Amino acid sequence: MPTPTFNETRLVSRAAQEALGSPQVRLQLDTLPGVHGRYAQLHGTSGREIVVRGVLHASSPSPAEANAGIKAALRSKQALADGATVGDYVGTDGVTYRHCVVTDYRATGEVLLSPGAGVCDAMIPVEARLSQLV
């Protein structure tokens, strides 16, 4: 199953949803005295915003370790939002969007601890925001 990646790093563990923002159109509109209509200067597009939602997952023997594991996983993903790296984003359909930066990576809900036989799973819903620059 394709999972969206940024700079070849998976953005979420499971259940990846992607919301593609609109391409931003760059244009300058003016009105001219005595002339009907508007004067438009078109300058192409300037990228788009992309929102990725999903779930991060970590497993450990105890609830406390599972919580520590999921927080470490979250901080690791948040390191993608470093304000420096421009990379490729690959979407849930495998399409590549060039020249993206991660602008925001946050948990959107509470940690869910799910105990099993000898293992405790920790999951947390997350949301990443990317900006395509061109």
Add this chain to the structure above:
Amino acid sequence: MSEPYQVFSDVTDVTLAGESLPGVRRIAVSRHRSTLRAAGDEDLYERVARAGRWRVEGEIDLLDPAIAKALESARGSLAFTWRDSGGTSRVVTIAGVSIVSTELGAGHRMTPSARMSFLAESPDGATDPVSVA
């Protein structure tokens, strides 16, 4: 989820926060778990459908509205003796009980009654608030 809902009838020696609670007809405990559900863009079925932490709450039905009213802000352990289906007496203790609502019923030629709803908290986040000895 071994015990999703349990009704204790035939209870005696009921105490709440150290106070005696006479005339209890029934104590019901329900247990629910929080859930996390999610699916991806190309999933036909939910990719994440997990049950998480327990929420334990319940109700105490008793005959005396005055006692229920007096204990409407009680907080502490709820303990009682319950005779199980095999006839064995067992002591049930529910830790960290907080009363959240009290409904009083009284009317002409009507048996008075009261229902107290409660929440139960775990002492350490890992221990089941309900213990049966």
